[in-house]
Amino acid sequence: MSFSTEERGAPNTRDHRVYFKNSSGEFISPFHDIPAYANEAENIFHAVVEVPRWTNAKMEDVKNGNLRYVANVFPHKGYIWNYGAIPQTWEDPNHRDEDTGCCGDNDPIDICDIGDKVCSRGEIIKVKALGTLALIDEGETDWKVIVINTEDPEASDFNNIDDVRRLKPGYLEATVDWFKRYKVPDGKPENQFAFNGEFKDRDFAIKTIKSTHEFWKALVSKATDAGGLNCMNTSLSGSPFCCSAWEAKAVVESTAAVGAEDAIPTSVYKWFYYEK
Structure with missing residues (x-):
């Protein structure tokens, strides 16, 4: 069993997404599938x-x-x-x-x-x-x-x-x-x-x-x-949340295409010091 990912949107922005695929290249839920x-x-x-x-x-x-x-x-x-x-x-x-x-x-x-x-x-x-x-x-x-x-x-x-x-x-x-x-x-x-x-x-x-x-x-x-x-998934046939591979693909394609990476805010590199 193998899996792969596809990125959408620009990294380090609110549009960025990582979607998962199964070995057949179909989109799946990393939570449920x-x-x-x-x-x-x-x-x-x-x-x-x-x-x-x-x-x-x-x-x-x-x-x-x-x-x-x-x-x-x-x-x-x-x-x-x-x-x-x-x-x-x-x-x-x-x-x-x-x-x-x-x-x-x-x-x-x-x-x-x-x-x-x-x-x-x-x-x-x-x-x-x-x-x-x-x-x-x-x-x-x-x-x-x-x-x-x-x-x-x-x-x-x-x-x-x-x-x-x-x-x-x-x-x-x-x-x-x-x-x-x-x-x-x-x-x-x-x-x-x-x-x-x-x-x-x-x-x-x-x-x-x-x-x-x-x-x-x-x-x-x-x-x-x-x-x-x-709870949307593509593999749990008994689940009322199960959808088709086509529906899953439509969800992914409705998002922004992969774009150039934004810079990480400099505040992320700040250190905090506290007494234990």
Whole structure:
């Protein structure tokens, strides 16, 4: 199974889009048409890279009409992992998690890929889950699953969260620090965590991914309210949101053609310093 992307609009503008295609060249939804599992028997998942390591642009976000860039909070430059999501998962905002006591954040489950490769935006990678951190973001449960790309040269050495602690000392502590403080430059308080900021292990992470996959099934079958989420897909024949390849292509062709890249605002390169 292979995937490709097509850009539309001018990069670093509000018109910029990255669309996904399947191996037949037909447009698909990265949320709904890419399988959650790359190998279900071995608990290998697909992940869509949204933000490559060391970059700042939050591709899916617009704030007050402007593109959103995450701040550099010393000593972190942009995102400190390849950041993205597992398709066909959904953190249900109507479900109160029994472990965190908070409802979901209405998004696919997030991943932090700790592999050495700096991925490209829109790249689809196969990952294994190592553990998870339960961020409480403005009162919502926002799981951050620590994963490693299965193509990483050292992937076989990483099988649980303790392997990250042992082989990449400081990385987990930096991850907690990053998520705690990344919104402070926007005038918001530090984020909080369930479990006192402790990481849960591989089995817990896999259980969490699987539960959010079940929530997603309810979402695309209209067994639960989708709210404002776009559930349009091209491959789920039993879904009331399923559309034809022609309809998907029409959506893409209605957007602006790819254009020259705009400059990134110089404010993105500013550093912020806070006492821990």
